[in-house]
Amino acid sequence: MTGKVSDALLPHPPERIGVAVSGGGDSMALLQLLHRFCATQVCTLFAVTVDHGLRAGAVEEAALVARHCADLGIEHDILKWHGWDGSGNLQNAARTARYGLMVDWARTRGLDHVALGHTADDQAETLLMRLARRAGVDGLSGMAPRRLHDGITWLRPLLGVSRAELREYLRSEGVVWVEDPSNEDERFERIRARQTLAALAPLGIDAEGLSAVAANLSQARRALDWQTFLAARDMAEIHAGAVVFDRRRLLILPDEIQRRLLIGALNWISGAPYPPRRGAVSGMIKALQKGQAGTVDGCHARPNQGRIWVFREYDKVRDSRAALDTPWDGRWKLRPPADVPQNETLHVGPLGGAGLTQCPDWRATGRPHAVLLSTPAIWQGDALIAAPLAGMGGNWQAELLDGAEGFFTALLSH
Numbered sequence: 343m344t345g346k347v348s349d350a351l352l353p354h355p356p357e358r359i360g361v362a363v364s365g366g367g368d369s370m371a372l373l374q375l376l377h378r379f380c381a382t383q384v385c386t387l388f389a390v391t392v393d394h395g396l397r398a399g400a401v402e403e404a405a406l407v408a409r410h411c412a413d414l415g416i417e418h419d420i421l422k423w424h425g426w427d428g429s430g431n432l433q434n435a436a437r438t439a440r441y442g443l444m445v446d447w448a449r450t451r452g453l454d455h456v457a458l459g460h461t462a463d464d465q466a467e468t469l470l471m472r473l474a475r476r477a478g479v480d481g482l483s484g485m486a487p488r489r490l491h492d493g494i495t496w497l498r499p500l501l502g503v504s505r506a507e508l509r510e511y512l513r514s515e516g517v518v519w520v521e522d523p524s525n526e527d528e529r530f531e532r533i534r535a536r537q538t539l540a541a542l543a544p545l546g547i548d549a550e551g552l553s554a555v556a557a558n559l560s561q562a563r564r565a566l567d568w569q570t571f572l573a574a575r576d577m578a579e580i581h582a583g584a585v586v587f588d589r590r591r592l593l594i595l596p597d598e599i600q601r602r603l604l605i606g607a608l609n610w611i612s613g614a615p616y617p618p619r620r621g622a623v624s625g626m627i628k629a630l631q632k633g634q635a636g637t638v639d640g641c642h643a644r645p646n647q648g649r650i651w652v653f654r655e656y657d658k659v660r661d662s663r664a665a666l667d668t669p670w671d672g673r674w675k676l677r678p679p680a681d682v683p684q685n686e687t688l689h690v691g692p693l694g695g696a697g698l699t700q701c702p703d704w705r706a707t708g709r710p711h712a713v714l715l716s717t718p719a720i721w722q723g724d725a726l727i728a729a730p731l732a733g734m735g736g737n738w739q740a741e742l743l744d745g746a747e748g749f750f751t752a753l754l755s756h
């Protein structure tokens with residue numbers, strides 16, 4: 343078990359690492375294991391507990407973690423959540439709030455890495471829940487052992503270890519923990535998955551086995567990501583923030599790679615954190631195969647002279663305005679020519695039809711009309727000052743925040 347923690351952190355352990363500890367058996371075991379690991383390395387451990395204020399015992403649980411950390415000489419912070427407004431699902435609201443608080447905490451503490459105590463049982467339950475949603479390779483590869491999100495690398499070193507093993511370990515170390523009473527609550531889907539898992543034992547299906555299946559699929563996922571990246575390099579270019587595919591070469595690829603390329607393009611352009619619905623992407627591919635256009639998640643895909651342009655939907659940015667020093671549509675930065683003095687009356691907005699009619703040279707750019715409508719332009723009130731991607735306005739520059747390379751690197755970023 344200690345080997346799992348070392349595998350997750352070696353050969354280059356971070357000098358400072360955070361650990362999220364609820365007081366339950368899984369995260370108390372993680373705390374203990376990381377403490378032992380850090381004692382052998384140049385690595386300082388920091389612990390955090392979020393008190394959601396939802397259960398009577400929450401304060402006592404946080405205090406239990408605090409006492410144990412004090413005994414081990416680990417700095418520990420308790421973060422309080424005050425905020426459910428009564429709307430939506432309480433579990434989801436609490437989880438979102440918890441991650442938000444932990445991200446702020448990690449930044450304040452100067453931590454790039456935070457470890458979570460998800461176990462093989464959690465992974466197996468996740469898999470069962472995703473089976474119910476008819477997931478593909480990505481969904482069935484489960485939770486990632488290492489994932490960069492919000493600028494923090496979230497580590498899950500215990501995905502291959504069962505809950506039962508962790509409790510045994512805690513007993514052997516003489517560490518006490520609390521059982522979360524909501525674990526017994528039938529309402530939660532995860533709990534139903536846990537009970538179903540127990541029923542699968544006669545088939546030889548258990549948590550560690552399903553966790554291993556997730557790890558196998560995660561390898562397959564990486565291979566698919568890599569093939570998608572190579573295909574993109576081979577047949578995609580970035581023009582005016584749009585992803586432009588060679589139509590013939592895209593449409594002869596295996597369905598799964600076509601799907602991944604399109605999802606990559608759509609997510610990169612829209613900035614959405616999650617992929618679009620499978621059915622929506624399939625619909626878009628079918629339309630493209632027939633030579634038609636499609637729209638998903640605020641982006642269009644449209645065939646044009648042997649190529650397929652994937653670009654921002656104009657309606658999605660029609661009312662989007664930004665000051666010159668802030669990003670426009672979450673992805674563009676506009677830079678004035680060196681000889682233009684700072685002018686606060688200027689703003690960035692979409693070029694739109696009215697703007698495009700004032701760009702006599704737009705055809706020379708080789709970019710389709712529909713693509714240019716949603717590109718950024720400089721405005722002063724209603725007067726168009728510059729449309730750098732439509733060939734108008736001198737030396738103004740429109741730059742993508744993550745550069746054209748951002749599309750390609752995002753394909754490998756799982």
Ligand SMILES: Nc1ncnc2c1ncn2[C@@H]1O[C@H](COP(=O)(O)OP(=O)(O)OP(=O)(O)O)[C@@H](O)[C@H]1O
Binds near residue numbers: 368394
């Ligand atoms: N109140 C808490 N304070 C600090 N860390 C927590 C808290 N609750 C959960 N965690 C961390 O998250 C891990 C997973 O916990 P749990 O399975 O309860 O999360 P969840 O609600 O299912 O959400 P998710 O699986 O998306 O993280 C724990 O092992 C622990 O590291």
